[in-house]
Amino acid sequence: MIRRCLWLACAVLLLLSTASSAQSISARVESPVDRETGDVFDDLETTTRSAERALTYGPRDTRAADSEGMRPFGANLFTGGFRSVRAAGLNPTYQVMPGDQITIRAWGALELDRVLPVDAQGNIFIPQVGPVFVQGMTASALNREVEQAIGEVFTDNVSVYTNLQGVQPVAVFVTGFVRQPGRYAGTPSDSVLNFLDQAGGIDPASGSFRRIEVLRQGQRIASVDLYRFLLNGHLPTLQFEEGDTILVAQQGAMVSVSGEVAASHRYELSGTQERADALLRWVSLNPGVSHALYSGTRDSGPFAQYLNLADLRRQDLRAGDELVFTRDQRDPTILVQVEGRFHGPSRFTIPRDAQLLELLDSIPVDPRLADVHSISIKRQSVARRQRESLEESLRRLETTYLGASSATVVEADIRVKEAELIQDFVARARELEPNGRLVVAEGGRIRNVGLQDGDIITIPERSDSIFVSGEVVVPQAMVYRDGQRVRDYIDRAGGLTRRADRNNILLARQSGEVVDAANAQLRPGDEILVLPAVPVKNLELAKTLAEIIFQIAVTSRVALDL
Structure with missing residues (x-):
């Protein structure tokens, strides 16, 4: 019991410390109410990265390997490939040596077909001609020399062919x-x-x-x-x-190179020191590399500098220096994509400071077919934050309830069933992908937000249907009928299942907005999402699960049941 109390006390102190540090970080981040959610997320990420960078000598590179574990450049050169297969023939500049074998064929006035060795004096002995000095001659000059020697004895009607057949090992x-x-x-x-x-x-x-x-x-x-x-x-x-x-x-002076390169290696300098420009001749940089973290030790002590490539090339490198290359240059343009009902190209390269309405003005649409009042944006940064928020909720659920103790056997049995329920629910929840939808349609108008690289702008098609999903007997799509209520469509879908939560029915708009069906007017193209009830007796656990189910419905448009 004493140990449990001590453990709880430590946990409370840890939670208070975490909450205090989170509050201090939040207090330094300005989040004006009139800015978009995605922009606030981006500012928070930028502030965090800036704080990290202030504690280092440049960007933190997660791919940089330990210099002690890097192999020297060229270490994979010798794997047996050069000795396993001998080259056929000789190089063109090969010079005849004692011990080589030369094939000589002559016809006409002299009939000869012999393989003659080159003796220790560098001569070959041709029958009826005598010794001929051939040492040091190339294969191309050998035939001329032998033909000339035979021609001095047999002046007419003699043809000669020579070939360097074998060489002395x-x-x-x-x-x-x-x-x-x-x-x-x-x-x-x-x-x-x-x-x-x-x-x-x-x-x-x-x-x-x-x-x-x-x-x-x-x-x-x-x-x-x-x-x-x-x-x-x-x-x-x-x-x-x-x-x-x-x-x-x-081995001479070595410099470690890692980061945005084809492969991390240790490179050998040509002397005790060498200009970085000379070393970079051997390094294969990835496209877009703009800077490098240059660090090492000199007589005055350790140093580190964050330099662009032009400045780095002028530096003198010495033994033990390290170079970590990175892409740290903002492209003046971004690439965005358009999907849905429109005319023209689907991808646009635009200035980094471009606004949504500026782009929409250049995209032709047919207002009879496109629902221009329900435009939305799928944004990568929003999807990441949605994923992080969901993951944090799931971790909190596991930490709070899977490790809880039980006072009685009956309570222990209940805890076991609840644990199985939670583990299955968490596993299925982690497989879902948040849509990263940023809602920009508000009151029939489109807010003019700044665009980001990778944004996908959705211009939905006008719809005359209503889709009913979640805890209904027969999930299906139906034709929209003016004047019908949410309850009418649910009845047409066979009614609610026994697991349905009658007080938790949502409307998912084409614009990405998700609202409570009890307080909203039904529109063509809406999806009626009936969430499941939480089948647990623990009120606190039921409340936590209901919040996560709602969170999943908003970010993924899925009614995840238990």
């Missing part, structure tokens, strides 16, 4: 910051990537993708920057020799 050392340093076999025309892939690839935690050297007898013969290969397909063309060494340097 070479063994190349791969060392430095790779996964498996060692000596690997290949052909002289294989690429650096082939040997690196055989060594397991560059170690992503410590190896450099930008500083790779090819050494021959201790001298550098080529430098490789894999960033240029990844983005531009550029790779030096080399001819490896026996005993060459591929050396991967230690």
